Amino acid sequence: MSSETRTFNFTNRIRIAREHISIQVDDAKAGGSPVFRTRLALDGYEFAASDLVYLEAYRNTEWQRYELGTIGALKVTASIAMTEFASVEGVRFRLKVVSAEKTTSGDKLIRGQAENIRPELSGATESLLPLIPDQSLVTELWRLQLDDHTGPTVHVSVSLVPDRYAFARSSEFLTLAMPVIVRRILEWAVSEPDFDWAGQWHVHPRALWLRSSMELLGQEEIPGFLGEPSDQQDDERDAWVDDAVAAFCRQVELEKLSRIWLKCD
Protein backbone atom coordinates (compact mmCIF):
# COMPACT_ATOMS: atom_id res chain seq x y z
CA MET A 1 0.00 0.00 0.00
CA SER A 2 1.44 3.36 -0.89
CA SER A 3 1.20 6.29 1.48
CA GLU A 4 0.77 9.85 0.37
CA THR A 5 1.31 13.03 2.35
CA ARG A 6 -1.42 15.57 1.73
CA THR A 7 -1.08 19.17 2.73
CA PHE A 8 -3.54 22.00 2.64
CA ASN A 9 -2.76 25.58 1.77
CA PHE A 10 -5.48 27.99 2.84
CA THR A 11 -3.30 31.07 2.57
CA ASN A 12 -3.17 31.33 -1.25
CA ARG A 13 0.55 31.61 -0.80
CA ILE A 14 2.51 30.39 -3.80
CA ARG A 15 5.18 27.81 -3.14
CA ILE A 16 8.34 28.78 -5.00
CA ALA A 17 10.12 25.72 -6.35
CA ARG A 18 13.76 25.17 -5.39
CA GLU A 19 14.86 24.75 -8.99
CA HIS A 20 13.97 28.41 -9.53
CA ILE A 21 16.34 29.61 -6.81
CA SER A 22 20.09 29.39 -6.90
CA ILE A 23 22.19 30.76 -4.04
CA GLN A 24 25.94 30.39 -3.97
CA VAL A 25 27.92 31.48 -0.92
CA ASP A 26 31.61 32.15 -0.37
CA ASP A 27 32.78 31.76 3.21
CA ALA A 28 34.35 34.72 4.97
CA LYS A 29 37.89 35.70 4.07
CA ALA A 30 40.12 36.95 6.91
CA GLY A 31 38.38 39.78 8.71
CA GLY A 32 35.49 39.97 6.25
CA SER A 33 31.97 38.63 5.94
CA PRO A 34 30.66 35.76 3.85
CA VAL A 35 29.09 36.82 0.56
CA PHE A 36 26.40 35.30 -1.62
CA ARG A 37 25.24 35.51 -5.21
CA THR A 38 21.75 34.58 -6.26
CA ARG A 39 19.84 33.80 -9.44
CA LEU A 40 16.06 33.77 -9.32
CA ALA A 41 13.70 32.59 -12.05
CA LEU A 42 10.34 33.94 -10.92
CA ASP A 43 8.87 34.83 -14.35
CA GLY A 44 6.55 31.83 -14.43
CA TYR A 45 4.75 32.70 -11.19
CA GLU A 46 1.62 34.83 -10.90
CA PHE A 47 3.17 37.62 -8.86
CA ALA A 48 2.43 41.32 -9.39
CA ALA A 49 5.25 43.42 -10.81
CA SER A 50 5.11 45.59 -7.67
CA ASP A 51 5.51 42.65 -5.24
CA LEU A 52 8.61 43.00 -3.07
CA VAL A 53 11.30 40.31 -3.08
CA TYR A 54 13.28 39.57 0.07
CA LEU A 55 15.93 37.00 0.78
CA GLU A 56 16.62 36.17 4.43
CA ALA A 57 19.66 34.34 5.75
CA TYR A 58 19.16 32.72 9.14
CA ARG A 59 20.75 30.43 11.65
CA ASN A 60 18.98 30.02 14.99
CA THR A 61 18.57 33.55 16.41
CA GLU A 62 20.83 35.12 13.77
CA TRP A 63 18.94 36.64 10.91
CA GLN A 64 19.57 39.14 8.14
CA ARG A 65 17.30 40.38 5.38
CA TYR A 66 18.39 41.49 1.91
CA GLU A 67 16.06 43.54 -0.27
CA LEU A 68 16.19 42.35 -3.85
CA GLY A 69 13.80 44.92 -5.33
CA THR A 70 10.49 44.00 -6.90
CA ILE A 71 9.28 41.25 -9.20
CA GLY A 72 9.20 43.80 -12.02
CA ALA A 73 12.64 45.20 -11.25
CA LEU A 74 14.82 42.65 -9.49
CA LYS A 75 18.08 44.13 -8.26
CA VAL A 76 20.96 42.33 -9.87
CA THR A 77 23.99 42.59 -7.63
CA ALA A 78 27.26 40.79 -8.19
CA SER A 79 27.57 39.67 -4.59
CA ILE A 80 26.01 40.66 -1.29
CA ALA A 81 27.87 40.69 2.03
CA MET A 82 26.30 38.75 4.91
CA THR A 83 27.46 41.18 7.57
CA GLU A 84 25.48 39.54 10.41
CA PHE A 85 27.31 36.24 9.93
CA ALA A 86 30.91 35.40 10.65
CA SER A 87 30.78 32.14 8.70
CA VAL A 88 28.26 30.29 6.55
CA GLU A 89 28.25 27.14 8.68
CA GLY A 90 24.65 26.03 9.13
CA VAL A 91 23.17 29.12 7.43
CA ARG A 92 19.90 28.62 5.52
CA PHE A 93 17.95 31.01 3.31
CA ARG A 94 14.31 31.94 2.97
CA LEU A 95 12.90 33.67 -0.11
CA LYS A 96 9.79 35.77 0.34
CA VAL A 97 7.62 37.64 -2.14
CA VAL A 98 5.49 40.17 -0.26
CA SER A 99 2.61 42.26 -1.53
CA ALA A 100 3.42 45.95 -1.70
CA GLU A 101 -0.26 46.87 -1.93
CA LYS A 102 -2.58 47.16 1.04
CA THR A 103 -5.45 44.74 0.39
CA THR A 104 -8.74 43.98 2.13
CA SER A 105 -6.98 41.01 3.79
CA GLY A 106 -4.33 43.25 5.27
CA ASP A 107 -0.93 44.76 4.78
CA LYS A 108 2.38 43.01 4.04
CA LEU A 109 0.83 39.77 2.86
CA ILE A 110 3.16 36.98 1.85
CA ARG A 111 2.45 36.12 -1.79
CA GLY A 112 5.06 33.41 -2.18
CA GLN A 113 7.76 31.74 -0.14
CA ALA A 114 10.48 29.12 -0.14
CA GLU A 115 11.99 28.04 3.19
CA ASN A 116 15.06 26.25 4.45
CA ILE A 117 17.11 26.74 1.29
CA ARG A 118 20.56 25.23 1.60
CA PRO A 119 23.06 27.38 -0.33
CA GLU A 120 25.78 25.96 -2.51
CA LEU A 121 29.17 26.54 -0.92
CA SER A 122 31.84 27.51 -3.42
CA GLY A 123 34.61 24.95 -3.50
CA ALA A 124 32.97 22.90 -0.77
CA THR A 125 33.48 19.21 -0.29
CA GLU A 126 31.10 17.08 1.72
CA SER A 127 32.35 14.73 4.41
CA LEU A 128 33.24 11.29 3.11
CA LEU A 129 31.89 9.80 6.31
CA PRO A 130 28.82 11.67 7.60
CA LEU A 131 27.69 11.16 11.19
CA ILE A 132 24.00 10.37 11.36
CA PRO A 133 22.08 10.75 14.64
CA ASP A 134 20.13 7.52 15.16
CA GLN A 135 17.22 7.14 17.59
CA SER A 136 17.06 3.40 17.05
CA LEU A 137 20.52 2.70 18.51
CA VAL A 138 19.84 2.11 22.18
CA THR A 139 22.44 -0.50 23.15
CA GLU A 140 25.30 0.31 20.76
CA LEU A 141 27.10 3.64 20.61
CA TRP A 142 27.62 3.59 16.86
CA ARG A 143 27.13 1.43 13.81
CA LEU A 144 28.71 1.62 10.35
CA GLN A 145 26.37 1.41 7.38
CA LEU A 146 27.59 0.80 3.84
CA ASP A 147 25.32 1.84 1.05
CA ASP A 148 26.11 2.29 -2.63
CA HIS A 149 23.74 5.23 -2.92
CA THR A 150 24.59 7.30 0.18
CA GLY A 151 28.08 5.92 0.73
CA PRO A 152 29.39 4.85 4.13
CA THR A 153 27.79 6.53 7.14
CA VAL A 154 28.41 6.20 10.85
CA HIS A 155 25.16 6.12 12.77
CA VAL A 156 25.53 7.40 16.33
CA SER A 157 23.13 6.70 19.17
CA VAL A 158 21.11 9.77 20.13
CA SER A 159 20.28 8.37 23.57
CA LEU A 160 23.82 7.30 24.52
CA VAL A 161 25.96 9.99 22.89
CA PRO A 162 25.23 13.62 23.81
CA ASP A 163 27.46 15.17 21.16
CA ARG A 164 28.22 13.01 18.14
CA TYR A 165 30.86 15.37 16.72
CA ALA A 166 32.81 15.47 19.98
CA PHE A 167 32.41 11.70 20.23
CA ALA A 168 33.80 11.17 16.72
CA ARG A 169 36.74 13.51 17.35
CA SER A 170 37.61 12.01 20.73
CA SER A 171 40.94 10.22 21.14
CA GLU A 172 39.13 7.03 22.10
CA PHE A 173 36.98 6.92 18.96
CA LEU A 174 39.81 7.95 16.62
CA THR A 175 42.16 5.31 17.97
CA LEU A 176 39.83 2.40 18.75
CA ALA A 177 37.01 2.71 16.23
CA MET A 178 38.30 4.60 13.20
CA PRO A 179 40.97 2.13 12.01
CA VAL A 180 38.34 -0.63 12.05
CA ILE A 181 35.87 1.61 10.24
CA VAL A 182 38.38 2.63 7.56
CA ARG A 183 39.40 -1.00 7.04
CA ARG A 184 35.78 -2.12 6.68
CA ILE A 185 34.98 0.72 4.24
CA LEU A 186 38.03 0.04 2.07
CA GLU A 187 37.26 -3.69 1.97
CA TRP A 188 33.76 -2.79 0.83
CA ALA A 189 35.02 -0.22 -1.68
CA VAL A 190 37.26 -2.70 -3.51
CA SER A 191 35.05 -5.78 -3.15
CA GLU A 192 32.96 -5.35 -6.32
CA PRO A 193 34.79 -7.25 -9.10
CA ASP A 194 32.91 -5.73 -12.04
CA PHE A 195 32.82 -2.16 -10.78
CA ASP A 196 33.09 0.50 -13.49
CA TRP A 197 35.93 2.54 -11.95
CA ALA A 198 36.45 4.73 -15.00
CA GLY A 199 32.76 5.61 -15.36
CA GLN A 200 32.19 6.23 -11.65
CA TRP A 201 35.56 7.78 -10.77
CA HIS A 202 34.26 11.18 -9.67
CA VAL A 203 30.86 10.30 -8.27
CA HIS A 204 30.51 6.88 -6.69
CA PRO A 205 31.27 6.56 -2.93
CA ARG A 206 33.41 3.45 -3.58
CA ALA A 207 35.53 5.46 -6.03
CA LEU A 208 35.75 8.48 -3.70
CA TRP A 209 37.11 6.29 -0.90
CA LEU A 210 39.54 4.56 -3.24
CA ARG A 211 40.80 7.92 -4.54
CA SER A 212 41.15 9.32 -1.04
CA SER A 213 43.22 6.30 0.04
CA MET A 214 45.36 6.46 -3.09
CA GLU A 215 46.15 10.08 -2.23
CA LEU A 216 47.16 9.05 1.29
CA LEU A 217 49.42 6.36 -0.15
CA GLY A 218 50.83 8.66 -2.80
CA GLN A 219 49.58 6.37 -5.60
CA GLU A 220 48.55 7.65 -9.01
CA GLU A 221 47.60 4.38 -10.71
CA ILE A 222 44.54 2.31 -9.81
CA PRO A 223 45.82 -0.70 -7.81
CA GLY A 224 46.54 -3.72 -10.02
CA PHE A 225 44.20 -6.06 -8.17
CA LEU A 226 41.25 -4.03 -9.44
CA GLY A 227 42.13 -4.96 -13.03
CA GLU A 228 42.09 -8.41 -14.52
CA PRO A 229 41.39 -11.20 -11.96
CA SER A 230 44.46 -13.16 -10.88
CA ASP A 231 45.39 -15.80 -8.31
CA GLN A 232 47.14 -13.28 -6.13
CA GLN A 233 44.31 -10.80 -6.28
CA ASP A 234 43.01 -11.44 -2.76
CA ASP A 235 46.47 -11.21 -1.18
CA GLU A 236 47.25 -8.01 -3.06
CA ARG A 237 43.94 -6.50 -2.06
CA ASP A 238 44.45 -7.34 1.62
CA ALA A 239 47.96 -5.90 1.54
CA TRP A 240 46.72 -2.70 -0.10
CA VAL A 241 43.99 -2.28 2.54
CA ASP A 242 46.58 -2.85 5.30
CA ASP A 243 48.81 -0.15 3.80
CA ALA A 244 45.92 2.29 3.44
CA VAL A 245 44.77 1.78 7.05
CA ALA A 246 48.36 2.26 8.24
CA ALA A 247 48.59 5.50 6.25
CA PHE A 248 45.34 6.70 7.81
CA CYS A 249 46.66 5.92 11.31
CA ARG A 250 49.82 7.90 10.60
CA GLN A 251 47.79 10.81 9.27
CA VAL A 252 45.64 11.10 12.42
CA GLU A 253 48.74 10.57 14.60
CA LEU A 254 47.14 7.52 16.20
CA GLU A 255 50.15 6.65 18.31
CA LYS A 256 50.20 10.11 19.92
CA LEU A 257 46.42 10.09 20.42
CA SER A 258 46.41 6.68 22.03
CA ARG A 259 49.04 7.82 24.53
CA ILE A 260 46.56 10.45 25.75
CA TRP A 261 43.96 8.00 26.95
CA LEU A 262 46.27 5.06 27.66
CA LYS A 263 48.16 7.48 29.94
CA CYS A 264 51.56 6.12 28.80
CA ASP A 265 53.37 9.46 29.28
Added chain:
Amino acid sequence: MTRLLIRKLTPDGLLEFSRLLGDIRAGTITKLDYKVHIEPIALGPRWTQTLPGKSLFIDLDHQFATRFELAGHLHPILTQLNVVDLLMERGLWEWLSLAWLEQLAQNKSGKLMVGANERYLVVEKWKRYRHLVLGPYAIYHQYRNNPADALCVLYTKPAQPGEIVGQLGAKLSIVQSRAVVSAATKLYMSGSTPRRGAGGSGSGSPRRLNAVIEQLDRTFDLQSMDPSEFLELLPEEFDSWKTKAGIPTTKR
Protein backbone atom coordinates in the same frame (compact mmCIF):
# COMPACT_ATOMS: atom_id res chain seq x y z
CA MET B 1 36.65 37.89 42.62
CA THR B 2 38.24 34.85 40.97
CA ARG B 3 39.44 35.55 37.46
CA LEU B 4 39.59 32.64 35.06
CA LEU B 5 41.21 32.73 31.63
CA ILE B 6 38.61 31.88 29.00
CA ARG B 7 39.36 28.56 27.32
CA LYS B 8 37.43 26.04 25.28
CA LEU B 9 36.85 22.34 25.80
CA THR B 10 38.55 19.89 23.45
CA PRO B 11 36.49 16.99 22.03
CA ASP B 12 37.81 14.84 24.89
CA GLY B 13 36.92 17.64 27.32
CA LEU B 14 33.36 17.71 25.99
CA LEU B 15 33.03 14.00 26.71
CA GLU B 16 34.53 14.47 30.17
CA PHE B 17 32.06 17.28 30.89
CA SER B 18 29.16 15.11 29.72
CA ARG B 19 30.45 12.37 32.08
CA LEU B 20 30.38 14.89 34.94
CA LEU B 21 26.79 15.84 34.05
CA GLY B 22 25.91 12.14 33.96
CA ASP B 23 27.43 11.60 37.41
CA ILE B 24 25.39 14.47 38.85
CA ARG B 25 22.26 13.18 37.15
CA ALA B 26 22.87 9.67 38.45
CA GLY B 27 23.34 10.96 42.00
CA THR B 28 27.00 9.85 42.18
CA ILE B 29 27.85 13.50 42.91
CA THR B 30 25.47 15.09 45.39
CA LYS B 31 27.42 18.26 46.14
CA LEU B 32 29.48 20.14 43.56
CA ASP B 33 32.94 21.10 44.71
CA TYR B 34 34.65 23.46 42.25
CA LYS B 35 38.17 22.29 43.12
CA VAL B 36 37.29 18.60 42.90
CA HIS B 37 34.76 18.39 40.08
CA ILE B 38 35.06 21.47 37.87
CA GLU B 39 38.60 22.83 37.99
CA PRO B 40 40.33 19.62 36.82
CA ILE B 41 38.29 19.73 33.60
CA ALA B 42 38.05 23.52 33.18
CA LEU B 43 41.82 23.98 33.49
CA GLY B 44 43.08 20.54 32.50
CA PRO B 45 45.51 20.61 29.55
CA ARG B 46 44.00 17.43 28.14
CA TRP B 47 40.43 18.71 28.36
CA THR B 48 40.86 22.34 27.32
CA GLN B 49 42.81 24.60 25.04
CA THR B 50 43.39 28.33 25.10
CA LEU B 51 41.90 30.61 22.49
CA PRO B 52 44.07 32.62 20.09
CA GLY B 53 44.68 36.31 20.60
CA LYS B 54 44.24 38.49 23.64
CA SER B 55 43.88 36.79 27.06
CA LEU B 56 40.37 37.38 28.33
CA PHE B 57 38.92 36.47 31.69
CA ILE B 58 35.58 35.77 33.34
CA ASP B 59 34.75 36.30 37.00
CA LEU B 60 34.04 32.87 38.43
CA ASP B 61 32.30 34.24 41.52
CA HIS B 62 29.87 36.51 39.67
CA GLN B 63 26.32 35.45 40.53
CA PHE B 64 23.91 36.38 37.73
CA ALA B 65 20.38 37.30 38.71
CA THR B 66 19.03 37.01 35.15
CA ARG B 67 19.84 35.74 31.67
CA PHE B 68 19.97 39.39 30.62
CA GLU B 69 22.69 40.10 33.20
CA LEU B 70 24.67 37.00 32.17
CA ALA B 71 24.55 37.90 28.47
CA GLY B 72 25.24 41.59 29.17
CA HIS B 73 28.30 40.64 31.26
CA LEU B 74 29.69 38.31 28.59
CA HIS B 75 28.95 40.37 25.46
CA PRO B 76 31.69 43.01 25.79
CA ILE B 77 34.20 40.32 26.78
CA LEU B 78 33.46 37.70 24.13
CA THR B 79 33.25 40.16 21.24
CA GLN B 80 36.99 40.76 21.82
CA LEU B 81 37.81 37.09 21.21
CA ASN B 82 39.80 36.38 18.09
CA VAL B 83 37.69 33.51 16.73
CA VAL B 84 36.15 33.16 13.29
CA ASP B 85 32.53 32.60 14.30
CA LEU B 86 31.89 33.14 17.99
CA LEU B 87 28.38 31.69 18.09
CA MET B 88 29.58 28.54 16.34
CA GLU B 89 32.83 28.12 18.32
CA ARG B 90 32.92 24.50 19.46
CA GLY B 91 33.81 23.94 23.09
CA LEU B 92 33.64 27.61 24.18
CA TRP B 93 29.99 27.65 25.27
CA GLU B 94 30.37 24.31 26.99
CA TRP B 95 33.46 25.59 28.83
CA LEU B 96 31.55 28.66 30.04
CA SER B 97 28.68 26.53 31.32
CA LEU B 98 31.19 24.24 33.05
CA ALA B 99 32.97 27.18 34.70
CA TRP B 100 29.68 28.52 36.09
CA LEU B 101 28.15 25.10 36.63
CA GLU B 102 27.54 25.66 40.34
CA GLN B 103 24.97 28.37 39.54
CA LEU B 104 23.70 26.76 36.34
CA ALA B 105 22.99 23.35 37.84
CA GLN B 106 20.36 24.35 40.35
CA ASN B 107 16.67 23.81 40.71
CA LYS B 108 14.29 26.56 41.91
CA SER B 109 15.15 25.92 45.55
CA GLY B 110 18.87 26.14 44.83
CA LYS B 111 19.56 22.40 45.11
CA LEU B 112 22.00 20.67 42.76
CA MET B 113 20.20 19.47 39.65
CA VAL B 114 21.16 19.14 36.01
CA GLY B 115 18.51 18.94 33.35
CA ALA B 116 18.90 17.82 29.76
CA ASN B 117 22.36 17.83 28.18
CA GLU B 118 21.44 20.63 25.77
CA ARG B 119 21.35 23.07 28.71
CA TYR B 120 25.15 22.72 29.01
CA LEU B 121 26.33 21.14 25.75
CA VAL B 122 25.62 22.57 22.30
CA VAL B 123 23.98 19.55 20.78
CA GLU B 124 21.52 19.66 17.87
CA LYS B 125 21.22 22.93 15.96
CA TRP B 126 17.55 23.45 16.74
CA LYS B 127 18.21 23.05 20.47
CA ARG B 128 20.89 25.73 20.69
CA TYR B 129 18.44 28.21 22.22
CA ARG B 130 18.18 25.89 25.25
CA HIS B 131 21.86 26.23 26.12
CA LEU B 132 22.00 28.20 29.36
CA VAL B 133 24.86 30.46 28.22
CA LEU B 134 24.72 30.45 24.41
CA GLY B 135 20.89 30.79 24.37
CA PRO B 136 20.68 34.16 26.16
CA TYR B 137 23.94 35.38 24.61
CA ALA B 138 22.72 34.75 21.05
CA ILE B 139 19.47 36.64 21.68
CA TYR B 140 21.31 39.50 23.38
CA HIS B 141 23.73 39.67 20.46
CA GLN B 142 20.91 39.70 17.88
CA TYR B 143 19.25 42.58 19.78
CA ARG B 144 22.53 44.24 20.77
CA ASN B 145 21.43 47.69 19.59
CA ASN B 146 18.62 47.64 22.14
CA PRO B 147 18.77 44.42 24.18
CA ALA B 148 15.98 45.57 26.50
CA ASP B 149 13.60 44.90 23.57
CA ALA B 150 14.24 41.21 24.13
CA LEU B 151 13.72 41.29 27.90
CA CYS B 152 10.72 38.95 27.65
CA VAL B 153 13.09 36.10 26.78
CA LEU B 154 15.96 37.23 29.03
CA TYR B 155 14.44 38.23 32.38
CA THR B 156 14.56 34.87 34.17
CA LYS B 157 17.30 33.26 36.25
CA PRO B 158 20.01 31.69 34.08
CA ALA B 159 19.31 28.21 35.42
CA GLN B 160 15.51 28.48 35.08
CA PRO B 161 14.58 29.96 31.69
CA GLY B 162 10.89 29.36 32.42
CA GLU B 163 7.62 29.29 30.52
CA ILE B 164 7.90 32.50 28.46
CA VAL B 165 11.36 31.60 27.20
CA GLY B 166 10.16 28.08 26.39
CA GLN B 167 7.22 29.43 24.42
CA LEU B 168 8.84 32.37 22.67
CA GLY B 169 12.53 31.46 22.50
CA ALA B 170 11.96 28.17 20.73
CA LYS B 171 10.38 29.46 17.57
CA LEU B 172 12.52 30.95 14.83
CA SER B 173 9.69 33.07 13.44
CA ILE B 174 9.50 34.75 16.84
CA VAL B 175 13.14 35.32 17.76
CA GLN B 176 14.01 36.38 14.21
CA SER B 177 11.32 39.07 14.23
CA ARG B 178 12.23 42.23 16.08
CA ALA B 179 8.60 43.36 15.97
CA VAL B 180 7.31 40.21 17.64
CA VAL B 181 9.95 40.07 20.38
CA SER B 182 9.62 43.78 21.12
CA ALA B 183 5.80 43.53 21.17
CA ALA B 184 5.95 40.51 23.52
CA THR B 185 8.22 42.45 25.87
CA LYS B 186 5.71 45.33 25.87
CA LEU B 187 2.80 42.96 26.53
CA TYR B 188 4.25 40.71 29.20
CA MET B 189 6.90 42.77 30.98
CA SER B 190 6.53 45.67 33.37
CA GLY B 191 10.02 47.10 33.57
CA SER B 192 12.29 44.17 34.32
CA THR B 193 9.61 41.93 35.87
CA PRO B 194 6.86 39.94 34.16
CA ARG B 195 3.27 41.09 34.49
CA ARG B 196 1.04 38.95 36.68
CA GLY B 197 -0.26 35.95 34.75
CA ALA B 198 2.47 36.10 32.09
CA GLY B 199 3.63 32.62 33.05
CA GLY B 200 0.17 31.11 32.59
CA SER B 201 -1.41 29.37 29.64
CA GLY B 202 -4.77 31.14 29.43
CA SER B 203 -6.22 33.70 27.07
CA GLY B 204 -3.61 36.06 25.65
CA SER B 205 -0.74 34.21 27.36
CA PRO B 206 2.69 33.66 25.75
CA ARG B 207 1.56 30.13 24.95
CA ARG B 208 -1.41 31.55 23.03
CA LEU B 209 0.84 34.16 21.38
CA ASN B 210 3.03 31.32 20.15
CA ALA B 211 -0.01 29.61 18.61
CA VAL B 212 -1.33 32.84 17.05
CA ILE B 213 2.07 33.66 15.54
CA GLU B 214 2.11 30.20 13.98
CA GLN B 215 -0.94 31.30 11.94
CA LEU B 216 0.06 34.93 11.31
CA ASP B 217 3.53 33.97 10.11
CA ARG B 218 1.99 32.00 7.24
CA THR B 219 0.08 35.00 5.98
CA PHE B 220 1.97 38.13 6.96
CA ASP B 221 5.59 39.17 6.58
CA LEU B 222 6.18 39.70 10.29
CA GLN B 223 9.85 40.54 9.74
CA SER B 224 9.03 43.75 7.91
CA MET B 225 6.59 45.02 10.52
CA ASP B 226 7.23 47.35 13.40
CA PRO B 227 5.93 46.35 16.86
CA SER B 228 2.79 48.51 16.63
CA GLU B 229 1.80 46.96 13.26
CA PHE B 230 2.20 43.51 14.74
CA LEU B 231 0.21 44.39 17.88
CA GLU B 232 -2.65 45.56 15.65
CA LEU B 233 -2.87 42.10 14.11
CA LEU B 234 -3.42 40.35 17.43
CA PRO B 235 -6.94 39.08 18.12
CA GLU B 236 -9.21 40.33 20.90
CA GLU B 237 -7.94 37.87 23.52
CA PHE B 238 -4.78 40.01 23.80
CA ASP B 239 -6.70 43.22 24.54
CA SER B 240 -6.46 42.89 28.33
CA TRP B 241 -2.68 42.57 28.04
CA LYS B 242 -2.56 45.60 25.75
CA THR B 243 -4.57 47.57 28.29
CA LYS B 244 -2.15 46.57 31.07
CA ALA B 245 0.71 47.74 28.85
CA GLY B 246 -1.01 51.02 27.98
CA ILE B 247 -1.30 50.08 24.30
CA PRO B 248 -4.48 51.21 22.52
CA THR B 249 -6.70 48.26 21.59
CA THR B 250 -7.63 47.79 17.94
CA LYS B 251 -11.13 48.76 16.80
CA ARG B 252 -12.69 45.74 15.08
